[in-house]
Amino acid sequence: MRSKLVIALVAPLLLMAGCGGSGKDAAPKFDGPVVPWASDQPPEFAARAPVSAPCQAADLAPHGQVDFEAYGNGGAIAVIALQNKGKQVCRLEGTPRVKLVKDGGPKQVNTALQRPPLIFPDTAYPLSDLLAIKPGEYVGVTVTWTNWCDPQIPGKTRVPPSAVRITLPNGTGHVDADYNAVPPCSDPKSPSSLGVSPFETAKVQAPQPWTSGSVTASVPDQPVHARRGEMLRFNVVLKNTSRVPVTFDRCPSYVQQLVPMGQVDVHVLNCAAAKPIAPGRSEAFAMEIRVPKNAPVGGNGLFWALDAFGGKAPQINARATIDSGV
Known part of the structure; x- marks a missing residue:
């Protein structure tokens, strides 16, 4: 099986919000004051200056074959990964057309x-990067495919499509890609349907681990509380369980999400205000995340993970209680 480029393709997330015990959890101990929250985001999320030149089909190349996998009732799903093989920064907007040749x-x-x-805890480059795609970078398109009813003509061999064709919405041509499978025929009276997403960005590439030490994480005083539309404030306690000090010379990012309605949120740890954590000791960091206005009242899940672009560990599944507000 060919390796896959990691584009932001996912499946629906199922969660039993608010699970994992009752009452308030015991507050873990930590040394010193709580490190204040900082709103800084990682450099990978820095805004780019948009360019005016649209990407040309001649400068785009598919990354391997289009690898369809089973999806739904007899359908298939795939991410078509396209790399900017040109020498110029270009932009891709909107939704392409996709057909089988x-x-x-x-x-x-x-x-x-x-x-x-x-x-x-997956993270992807911001969608604004699609307005300035650098040479060598990838973009993706999610495609679903159902109901391929190719009639058998007597005396002729049934021939599958020769390629998946992606026609750019800016009128600069098309890209053809190989593919691995054809979905079955479910309704001969209906056309073959291809669901096509707008262009999407790739997941952030993982750097080197931020520390050689071992760290655990916990959220004290669960469930944490907030109102719809307001900030949920909580602490994360990091404990050094290794035999070497954990320092913040390389500052890690972290990813958090309030589920089921919240979006993935990425920030950089406030390393400037942190101190090294000696073996066996702990340090607390203040956190903030916006509660969606449509968040369910009552139990919600609070997910948090350190080193968002690397090991994505340690991870926490905490409990949050959301009030309706005034």
């Missing part, structure tokens, strides 16, 4: 498909 065969229709949401 074949003379004759079933009628094909495109339907709108939303970008799949990220599954915690």
Whole structure:
């Protein structure tokens, strides 16, 4: 099986919000004052200056074959990964058209498909990067495919489509890609349907681990509380369980999400205000996350993970109680 480029393709996240015990959890001990929260985001999320030049199909190349996997009732799903092989920064906006290249065969229709949401703790480059795609970088398109009813013509061998064709919405041509599978025929009277998402960004590439030490994490005083539309404030306690000091010379990012309605949120730890953690000792960091206005009242899940672009560990599944507000 060919290796896959990691694009922001995900499946729906199922969560029993508020699970994991009752009452308030015992507050873990930590040394010194709580490190204040900082709003800084990692440099990977820095805004780029948009460019005016659209990407040309001739400068885009698929990353391997389009690898369809089983999805839904007899359908298939894949992410088409395209790399900017050109020498210039370019932009891709909107939604391409996708078809299977074949003379004759079933009628094909495109339907709108939303970008799949990220599954915690995955993170992807901001969508604004699509306005300035650098040479060597990747973008993706999520595609679903159902109902391929190719009739058998007597005396002729049934031939599958020769390629998946991605036609850019800016009128600069198309890109053809190999593929691995064809979905079954479920309704001969209906066309073959291709759901196509807008262009999406790739997941952030992992750097070197931020520390050689071993760290655990916990959220004290659960469930933590907040109101709809306001900031949820809580502490994360990091404990050094290794035999060497944990320092913050390389400052890690962290990822958090209030589920089921919140979005993945990425920030950089406030390393400037932190102190090295000696073996066996702990340090607390203040955290903030916006509660969506449509968050369910009552029990919600609070996910948190350190080193968002690397080991994504340690991870916490905490409990939050959300009030309706005034």
